[in-house]
Amino acid sequence: MTESRRQGALGLALVLPPLCLLFFLVVVPAVTAVVETLAPGPGGSAGLTVARYAEVLSAKVIRTDIAFSVVVTLISVAAVFVLGYPLALYLRFSPGRLASLLAVVFTIPLFVPVVIASFAMITFLVNHGLVSTVLYRLGIETFPPLVYNATGIVLTEVWASLPFAVLILGAGLQAIDDSLIDSARDVGAGRVRTFATIILPLNAIPTRITLTLLFISVFGSFTIPYLVGGNAPQMLGVTMTNYLTQYLRRTDAVTMAVLAFVIAAAVGVVYVASVSRRERDV
Amino acid sequence: MAGLSLVRVVKRFGTHAAVHEVSLEVQDGELMGLLGPSGCGKTTTLRMIGGFLAPDAGDIRIDDRSVVALPPERRPTAMVFQRFNLWPHMSVAASIAFGLKVRRLSPDAIDRKIRDVLALVGLPGSAGKSPHQLSGGEQQRVAVARALVLEPQILLLDEPFSNLDARLRVHMREEVKQLQRKIGITTVFVTHDQEEALTIADRIAVMNGGVLQQVDTPAALYGRPRTLFVADFIGTMNLFPASALPAGEGIAAGPWRLSVPGARWPEGAEVTVAVRPEDLIVTPDGGAATVRRVVNLGHYLQVLLECPGAGLLRMFTEKSAPFTEGQALRLGIVRALAFHDAEVVEIGGPMRPSLAARDRGAGRPDAP
Numbered sequence: 128m129t130e131s132r133r134q135g136a137l138g139l140a141l142v143l144p145p146l147c148l149l150f151f152l153v154v155v156p157a158v159t160a161v162v163e164t165l166a167p168g169p170g171g172s173a174g175l176t177v178a179r180y181a182e183v184l185s186a187k188v189i190r191t192d193i194a195f196s197v198v199v200t201l202i203s204v205a206a207v208f209v210l211g212y213p214l215a216l217y218l219r220f221s222p223g224r225l226a227s228l229l230a231v232v233f234t235i236p237l238f239v240p241v242v243i244a245s246f247a248m249i250t251f252l253v254n255h256g257l258v259s260t261v262l263y264r265l266g267i268e269t270f271p272p273l274v275y276n277a278t279g280i281v282l283t284e285v286w287a288s289l290p291f292a293v294l295i296l297g298a299g300l301q302a303i304d305d306s307l308i309d310s311a312r313d314v315g316a317g318r319v320r321t322f323a324t325i326i327l328p329l330n331a332i333p334t335r336i337t338l339t340l341l342f343i344s345v346f347g348s349f350t351i352p353y354l355v356g357g358n359a360p361q362m363l364g365v366t367m368t369n370y371l372t373q374y375l376r377r378t379d380a381v382t383m384a385v386l387a388f389v390i391a392a393a394v395g396v397v398y399v400a401s402v403s404r405r406e407r408d409v
Numbered sequence: 410m411a412g413l414s415l416v417r418v419v420k421r422f423g424t425h426a427a428v429h430e431v432s433l434e435v436q437d438g439e440l441m442g443l444l445g446p447s448g449c450g451k452t453t454t455l456r457m458i459g460g461f462l463a464p465d466a467g468d469i470r471i472d473d474r475s476v477v478a479l480p481p482e483r484r485p486t487a488m489v490f491q492r493f494n495l496w497p498h499m500s501v502a503a504s505i506a507f508g509l510k511v512r513r514l515s516p517d518a519i520d521r522k523i524r525d526v527l528a529l530v531g532l533p534g535s536a537g538k539s540p541h542q543l544s545g546g547e548q549q550r551v552a553v554a555r556a557l558v559l560e561p562q563i564l565l566l567d568e569p570f571s572n573l574d575a576r577l578r579v580h581m582r583e584e585v586k587q588l589q590r591k592i593g594i595t596t597v598f599v600t601h602d603q604e605e606a607l608t609i610a611d612r613i614a615v616m617n618g619g620v621l622q623q624v625d626t627p628a629a630l631y632g633r634p635r636t637l638f639v640a641d642f643i644g645t646m647n648l649f650p651a652s653a654l655p656a657g658e659g660i661a662a663g664p665w666r667l668s669v670p671g672a673r674w675p676e677g678a679e680v681t682v683a684v685r686p687e688d689l690i691v692t693p694d695g696g697a698a699t700v701r702r703v704v705n706l707g708h709y710l711q712v713l714l715e716c717p718g719a720g721l722l723r724m725f726t727e728k729s730a731p732f733t734e735g736q737a738l739r740l741g742i743v744r745a746l747a748f749h750d751a752e753v754v755e756i757g758g759p760m761r762p763s764l765a766a767r768d769r770g771a772g773r774p775d776a777p
Binding site: 304306307309310311312313314315316317320324325328329 | 459460461480481482483486487488490491492493494496497498507508511512552555556559
């Protein structure tokens with residue numbers, strides 16, 4: 128009894144430092160922020176009010192930025208998924224040297240700091256950059272600008288997030304035993320059917336985890352939209368920073384942060400549900 | 410139903426030949442065991458029959474039609490794997506229905522077939538269960554059902570019971586044998602367990618190092634192994650070295666001199682003699698040996714004997730036989746095989762040891 132109690136105490140002692148960190152650096156500031164946004168302004172009555180949210184959301188520019196953030200994020204996530212899944216499949220099912228070479232090459236963006244990647248994309252995509260030059264040479268002379276707008280953000284986000292997506296999706300695919308796939312082929316399913324009815328459902332949890340984590344990381348990104356994006360509309364990370372440091376409207380910035388948190392948390396629910404289901408299955 | 414033939418099939422992985430020029434004929438309705446140690450190429454051979462691997466050379470024919478160019482989904486074969494057979498996200502019924510839906514059968518026909526095949530494998534009423542609700546044995550039965558429901562021409566089994574506990578394994582292999590007899594399906598069964606192969610296969614193909622060693626009935630494999638590998642691999646065998654005597658005088662093996670009918674081996678050639686433990690007998694004119702250990706194996710005794718020149722030999726005798734450790738006795742060979750290079754000669758009949766032969770002044774070997 129005392130032995131198990133001592134074990135319990137030791138376990139608690141080990142998790143206490145990260146728990147304290149979590150509490151004082153995440154929970155406390157978050158709660159303070161939420162309380163701050165719900166507190167009535169100077170001269171207002173007592174109690175809580177959603178007046179600040181109404182005020183922030185009444186500004187068209189902020190509404191546009193929120194919508195812009197969601198749309199850019201969804202497009203980026205979709206693009207990463209569409210490009211990443213075939214790559215993960217290829218790395219999982221194709222033996223040979225090309226696949227092992229690709230497995231190394233595709234992870235390169237993981238080791239390039241986002242700032243450098245962003246500037247690289249700018250020089251690559253600007254008016255007189257490589258892409259424009261190639262398009263001109265090919266006879267395409269009119270095309271929309273590729274940088275300082277949503278296109279630039281999406282392209283850079285895809286570049287930066289692809290390795291992460293392929294790693295998680297690939298780990299999921301790796302966990303599917305060959306005989307599960309072979310038996311589908313054996314009873315008559317072709318490649319497409321095997322993918323749709325066996326591989327996709329068996330990889331559903333890693334897929335959901337990939338999608339939610341991608342969404343949250345792109346939605347909350349700052350460096351890429353700040354460097355590669357245009358002036359307006361902007362993604363929420365940049366807007367919040369502007370309100371905080373340029374316009375010195377701290378409470379508005381915090382209110383937007385809470386809104387952003389609510390959106391991310393809604394997506395986070397999917398992640399938590401997926402992970403806990405996986406743990407139950409195991 | 411159909412016959413299966415492999416014609417000089419080769420599979421290389423890099424420079425290593427996993428399967429080397431294997432030719433095999435499986436008759437219609439036959440249960441063929443593919444037996445060998447791990448890495449011998451038996452599973453590779455099975456996967457080539459199923460279409461999961463393409464041979465580098467040779468042909469695979471089912472019903473005298475080449476299937477080499479066909480992917481697994483278009484071959485008339487069905488496979489049961491070692492494990493992870495059932496899709497965890499599908500119920501038993503959905504798993505069995507999968508192949509039928511691919512073939513666009515009507516829902517009524519699918520339901521009927523699922524019911525029939527589950528009854529056939531002895532699992533009626535488990536259609537709605539999911540794989541994790543089934544025991545290991547039940548999962549493998551569902552896998553067999555899923556394979557059989559498509560009425561394949563050839564059933565392929567890749568060590569399907571190796572993950573089950575010993576008792577269940579024995580039970581399942583008997584069931585598979587009965588099922589196979591009942592529906593008369595041509596079956597190829599991979600195993601590394603010789604007891605499994607010997608008990609259920611009509612014929613066994615023994616493989617080693619990618620090479621087919623011998624294809625024969627269980628009795629013939631045990632009684633007349635054609636290579637040293639098969640002699641050593643199947644059952645228990647005493648092997649000891651011998652050397653050829655001048656032409657016509659047979660071979661000298663430990664204390665014995667054995668006549669080798671028909672063999673023309675140069676004097677001094679290295680020969681390996683193989684004797685089954687039950688072919689050793691105690692006889693007054695035998696070679697000298699000492700009992701080292703007596704092991705009671707229930708219905709018989711295994712006696713370990715030290716025999717000068719032949720090393721440690723195993724003898725099986727009935728359990729009432731009186732042996733004590735340290736006892737000296739004289740040992741005779743009822744039947745043996747002599748291997749020299751690729752040649753094997755059967756030595757039968759009573760054998761007289763060389764010592765005894767010299768005592769009697771008769772230098773010639775015994776007639777078989």
